[in-house]
Amino acid sequence: MTSAKRPLRSAAYWLDHVAVWLMLAVAAAVPLTYAVAQFQYEKGTLATTAQTRSYLLAQYIARNPQYWQFEEARLVGFVNDSMLGAQPGERRRVLDAKGQVAVENVPQAPPRPLIEVALTLYDAGRPVGNLVVERSIRPLVLGTALVSAASLAIALLLIWLIKSVLLHALRQSESDLRFRAEHDTLTSLPNREHFRTRVVAAIEQAAQARTAVAVLFIDLDHFKAINDALGHDAGDATLCEVAQRLRSTIRQGDMVARLSGDEFAILLDVTHDAEVAAGVAREVASGVVTQCGRPFSFEGQVHRIGASVGIAVYPSDADTADALLAHADTAMLNAKRAGRGKHLRYAPAMQEAQRARLELEGDLRVAVAEGQFLLHYQPLIDLASGQLLGSEALLRWQHPQRGLVPPIEFITVLEEMGLIAEVGRWVMQRACCVTARWSHEHGRALKVAVNVSPLQFAQGEAFVETVRAVLAETGLPPQQLQLELTEGLLMSQSEQSLALMHQLRALGVSLAIDDFGTGYSSLAYLRSFPVDTLKIDRSFIRDLGPRPEHITLVYAIVQLGHNLGMKVTAEGIETAEQRSQLADLRCDTGQGYFLGRPVPEEVYARLLASGEPLVPAIVAPVVVQAAVLAAASGPVPAAGTGPTLSMPEPVPV
Secondary structure (H helix, E strand, O other), rough: OOOOOOOOOOHHHHHHHHHHHHHHHHHHHHHHHHHHHHHHHHHHHHHHHHHHHHHHHHHHHHHHHHHHOOHHHHHHHHHHHHHHOOOOOEEEEEEEOOOOOOEEOOOOOOOOOEEEEEEEEEOOOOEEEEEEEEEOOOHHHHHHHHHHHHHEEEEEEEEHHHHHHHHHHHHHHHHHHHHHHEOOOOOEEOOOHHHHHHHHHHHHHHHHHHEEEEEEEEEOOOOHHHHHOOOHHHHHHHHHHHHHHHHOOOOOOOEEEEEEEOOOEEEEEEEEOOHHHHHHHHHHHHHHHHHHHOOOOEEOOOOOOEEEEEEEEEEEOOOOOHHHHHHHHHHHHHHHOOOOOOEEEEHHHHHHHHHHHHHHHHHHHHHHHHEEEEEEEEEEEOOOOOOEEEEEEEEEEEEEEEEEEEEEHHHHHHHHHOOOOHHHHHHHHHHHHHHHHHHHOOOOOOOOEEOOHHHHHHOOOHHHHHHHHHHHHOOOOHHHEEEEEEEEHHHHHHHHHHHHHHHHHHHOOOEEEEEEEEOOOOOOHHHHHHOOEEOOHHHHOOOOOOOOOHHHHHHHHHHHHOOOEEEEEEOOOOOOHHHHHHHHOOOEEEEEEOOOOEEEEHHHHHHHHHHHOOOOOOOOOOOHHHHHHHHHHHHOOOOOOOOOOOOOOOOOO
């Protein structure tokens, strides 16, 4: 059993004790010094006076030797006269050679305590008597007492001042320093070190009581986008608001801390059982997710983030504080990868997933440094004519051991690692470079579409400058570059998105909304966005044949886009029937395996060189699900007489 270390004494502790003893020492030294000095002064003046008078008296006796026997009265007078100026309370005596009192000025001894000076009287070198002078030092004692009282009073006053003013200020300063050392300066929550100390203490208590401890590790979702788009003041205000919401979520006795940047943690008070602790942790975690999912407001601008929460319980998930925190962190990362805005409890299998994630991150850093990325190009086809209009550049990773890795396995990781901006710039630069070369070689204005990550878009002005620089470096005309933005990205920060999109359009590039129909688009916002193309999500195209309602939805999207002056592209076309149906619905362009799979750069170059359409043109429109649409929308006109679908008129936006 190890003994606990004695805590270090604070500066206030030492100042308190040293000041008391110092003041008491001063209170004792001052009167003592006064008493010694006064005593030496009294004794010195008394001795000097006595020596002078004894000399005069000895001369007088030498000239009048008979005075010892016959002139006692005159001797007494001389003694009295020779001591003129002596202080009151002083007795002077002349003793003869036998030590008997010859004369004395007063018969009574002065009040004690006394000081005394005795000097020998000589006659022709022969001692004939002594002069003894006694003086009371009672006034000195009284004066010393007064000085002691005054000194003690002053010392006590100084001690009181030190304790009440200086020590209070010092203790307040120490308290402030300790608080700053243990708490986050922005949110005033406990910091990582203080939180860890509390977790250690909670585990020790739980080990003795055979109870459980739960830790929640919280990471905010999409917080970096707030900093990038609205500035650090908005980020700081959001963190403070999150801290307040977390305080309102925990129970009495629980502890919430800010570990770093956008990471928080909660320590739940010791409960009786591990499963009970896990249940309580899930309830608190659910409240955290709910609270952080509510809208935040800064200077009139509303934004949303979210939170992913990991849970670990002592002793079932870990037996030390560091392991408990690490496992809660691992569970949080798994919750984030599972779609964010979730809470998960730690499971041993997560550790293996964490190791795989760390390995993946290491490999991606090497891939960025060594240029292991490449682009595949998926053809963009005019649905009516089958003509190749351009392509969409799709990122691939040529791993040295694993081979070709699809983007679904690493794009999110690149975003979380903060590398997506660097990789995204390379994608745009490479795609624009080869498209400019192909356009020059074949004498055609080929388009190229590049996907934009929300983190790239959140760079704001910096992203606009990146696009401008890439176009200048590659020489690609701006109208041949299409930037594809997700529907959710635009809806999450509409005003900022609108301003940025107008800046991009001012460069001359075209903009597309990718995966349209899967988000929560506001038609009012859609009308105000300077978008050139709507790309219908593949989920609508996949069931186009067997599910008639999808035909209605796709037709509505096509009409909506055309009414707003936009082109419409269908994604995920995998059959000739789907291609024909979409062409009949007046969809402009399409992509999909039926029209052309994503291929490496050299293969796509050969497709361009061939000059042949990838699919034949559609000579006449086809009837699409006539029976179903007739029931829903009215009669179907004869083929070749116009649109084959009689659909309701689109609602103006």
